[in-house]
Amino acid sequence: MNAGIKGIGRYLPERILTNKELEQRMDTSDEWIRTMTGIEERRIADDSMDTSDMAYEAALKAIEDANISPEEIDLILVATVTPDQPFPTVSCIIQERLGAKKAAAMDLSAACAGFMYGMVTAKQFIESGTYKHVLVVGVEKLSKITDWNDRNTAVLFGDGAGAVVMGPVSEGRGVLSFELGADGTGGKHLYQDEFIIMNGREVFKFAVRQMGESAVNVLEKAGLSKADVDMLVPHQANIRIMEASRQRLELPEEKMSKTVNKYGNTSAASIPISIVEELEAGKIKDDDLIVMVGFGGGLTWGAIALRWGK
Numbered sequence: 001m002n003a004g005i006k007g008i009g010r011y012l013p014e015r016i017l018t019n020k021e022l023e024q025r026m027d028t029s030d031e032w033i034r035t036m037t038g039i040e041e042r043r044i045a046d047d048s049m050d051t052s053d054m055a056y057e058a059a060l061k062a063i064e065d066a067n068i069s070p071e072e073i074d075l076i077l078v079a080t081v082t083p084d085q086p087f088p089t090v091s092c093i094i095q096e097r098l099g100a101k102k103a104a105a106m107d108l109s110a111a112c113a114g115f116m117y118g119m120v121t122a123k124q125f126i127e128s129g130t131y132k133h134v135l136v137v138g139v140e141k142l143s144k145i146t147d148w149n150d151r152n153t154a155v156l157f158g159d160g161a162g163a164v165v166m167g168p169v170s171e172g173r174g175v176l177s178f179e180l181g182a183d184g185t186g187g188k189h190l191y192q193d194e195f196i197i198m199n200g201r202e203v204f205k206f207a208v209r210q211m212g213e214s215a216v217n218v219l220e221k222a223g224l225s226k227a228d229v230d231m232l233v234p235h236q237a238n239i240r241i242m243e244a245s246r247q248r249l250e251l252p253e254e255k256m257s258k259t260v261n262k263y264g265n266t267s268a269a270s271i272p273i274s275i276v277e278e279l280e281a282g283k284i285k286d287d288d289l290i291v292m293v294g295f296g297g298g299l300t301w302g303a304i305a306l307r308w309g310k
Helices: 019-025 030-037 051-066 090-098 111-127 184-189 200-221 239-248 267-280
Strands: 002-011 016-018 041-043 075-079 104-108 134-141 159-169 174-182 190-192 196-198 231-234 289-296 300-307
Touching: 002 051, 002 111, 002 267, 002 300, 016 019, 019 030, 030 239, 041 159, 051 090, 051 134, 051 159, 051 267, 075 090, 075 111, 090 104, 090 134, 104 111, 111 134, 111 159, 111 174, 111 267, 111 289, 111 300, 134 267, 159 267, 174 200, 184 190, 184 200, 200 231, 200 239, 200 289, 200 300, 231 239, 231 267, 267 289
Parallel strands: 002 174, 075 104, 075 134, 231 289
Antiparallel strands: 002 159, 016 041, 134 159, 174 300, 190 196, 289 300
8 A cells, every 4th residue: 555645735824025025124135046046036925824824725625625524634744833822722623623623633833844754653653553534734934933133044035834635556656765864963053042043054965965855865865866856945045056966867857846936935835835836837747757855953854755546
């Protein structure tokens, strides 16, 4: 039995914060932000919307897309570093709102790699026969832990949510291989005090190396080659990091998902948000080979090779 994605959805706040607006707030420029990060604008949730609200909206869409009822969900996993509060967890809050009465619920904290960790955890429960349907949500309201006076981080982050329902899929489809990893010695380079603190140079060096390595590793584990990849969906942190991964896989530009320009870095939400974007554009089809790869604070990383389809 293979575990795969049976339904997917996303939610993005309506408010758009452009580089031009940031130019007026701090010593930066639209040209610099675009050149260094690839970001042109990002979405910001208003004060009335917290992390669980965005998670709920994305989850509703994923459940509808999977053509199941909330009562059929066995487990809810929410990857986030910006919960509404320490507890109850975002997963428990949306369990109640969804009416997923028989679902167990817990949050995962692996920063921007959190969605990979969530999918891999779901895979174990499904393939062991313990659970049939697992809802995995990546969601962040990073605007509430961003220092809007720090031009090194304020230009990077956005808010949003993406969700998938995972369950048994047909032979040859679903998660073919994965890699998860961590290096706690690098934790000092990216962490939250009151706000996000980042040593951009060190994080960049780590990400460029690790994203490419992990993408290659999951292909090798699955017995596949770079030529087999139909779509690379990297964590949308920085266009230069993403481009390094694409070049490592020797892929043409059209085979890499790019949403960082529109939504910024949405941490654990960025990969599912991007997959929905490519599906809506008709760029992901049944039996396509998708490579997802992400990295985050911890330092953490994760990658998945997945054959699309139910």
